[in-house]
Amino acid sequence: MQWTPEAEAAIKKVPFFVRKKVRTRVEKEAGAAGKHVVSIEDVKASQARYLSKMDSEIKGYQIDTCFGPSGCPNRAIVGDRLVERIETLLKKEDLLAFLKQRVQGDIKFHHEFRVTLADCPNACSQPQIKDIGIIGACTPALTDEACSECEACVEVCKENAITINNANATCKVDYNLCLQCGLCIDACPTGTITAGDKGFRVQIGGKLGRHPQLARELPGIFNEDEVLAIVKDCIAFYKTNSKHGQRFAQIFTAQDFENLASFHS
Ligand code: SF4
Ligand code: SF4
Ligand code: SF4
Known part of the structure; x- marks a missing residue:
């Protein structure tokens, strides 16, 4: 329009x-x-x-996504079903009733628990500043198929994570640099690079406001069920520890992050 x-x-x-x-x-x-x-x-x-009608719009949670579902070609994984499952969980947890018990005075949008999903590491829906930020990930894996040295993978990789050895026509991925966007997989015409682990990275505890902080990332890639389990644990923590309706990210300490990470490793 x-x-x-x-x-x-x-x-x-x-x-x-x-x-x-x-x-x-x-x-x-x-x-x-x-x-x-x-x-x-x-x-x-x-x-x-x-x-x-602001009052009637407050649900106790906010969940959103990047523009992936409207046809963005960069999606590393399709996360639509996961978003639906998380929203079902958030509704069931009735965070609005929880906030009504805990918050003194009116409940505002800034009290709401926030979750977002970005379908690739470009992170357009800003997972770094949400209570739970989920990022689609697809790890490249190398096969025995001969590399043609076309360097399409090198060109497409924004992280300079790929090198081609022309002496023996081999491709190498530096997994310390790789952000698991999956673009090199689509670019490779020979099948030398293929899709390895696919799933979701999970970042916890980001927020804006008076004391902004970036979320920290749990190590690893998680499948849908595992992400759901992490979200459940975070909500349980929130309900136990947010005595006056403080934001999750405000009360989730570095030690709490370590505990969650070790439980979900
Ligand atoms: S996060 Fe990735 S998939 Fe989602 S809209 Fe941005 S570029 Fe596209
Ligand atoms: S998945 Fe993305 S970041 Fe990783 S090597 Fe391929 S293009 Fe580079
Ligand atoms: S895109 Fe595939 S064939 Fe081309 S250089 Fe990279 S690994 Fe080799």
Whole structure:
């Protein structure tokens, strides 16, 4: 949908981490009113509607994804089913009822437990600043298929993790540099590089606010069931330790991270 310059300028003032959501909402509401161009009036009307029903919008959790499901070609893994399973779990845990018991005064969006999934290490949905950030991962594995030395893999790897030895036509991956984006796998025409472990990296304990902090990453790649188990453990920790509705990331200490990591290693 097209936006007038005034409307574009207004949406750019919305904080970047909720801008996508707000833009979608405004377009949906303008579309429902039969419009093909979003004007500044549409932005203001949407904002007024949003503020008037803010209380009813609070769910106790927020879960979002990157643009992977809308057809991004960079997806290292398709995480749609995992997102559905996590949302089912979050609903079942009834975090809104939990927050109502613990928070004195009104519950605001900033109280909500936040989970995001990015389908590749480009991390467009900002997993580093969420309570739980999940990143799709696909590890390259080398096969016995002959390498043609085309260097397509070298060109596509943004981490300079691949070297080709022209003396014996072999390919080497430096797994300390590799971010498991899987792009070299698609680029390799000979099957010399193939998909190895596929799954999800999990980052824990990120947040913005007055004391921002980046999430820390659990070692390893996890399958869907394992990610679900980690999310469950984090919610159990949150419900036990957030006595006044503090954010998970605020109360989850370095020692808690080590305990979680050793339990899920
Ligand atoms: S995180 Fe990766 S898959 Fe998701 S939108 Fe960004 S580039 Fe695409
Ligand atoms: S998976 Fe991505 S980061 Fe790793 S070697 Fe291949 S292209 Fe490079
Ligand atoms: S893309 Fe495949 S064939 Fe080409 S250099 Fe890399 S490993 Fe060899």
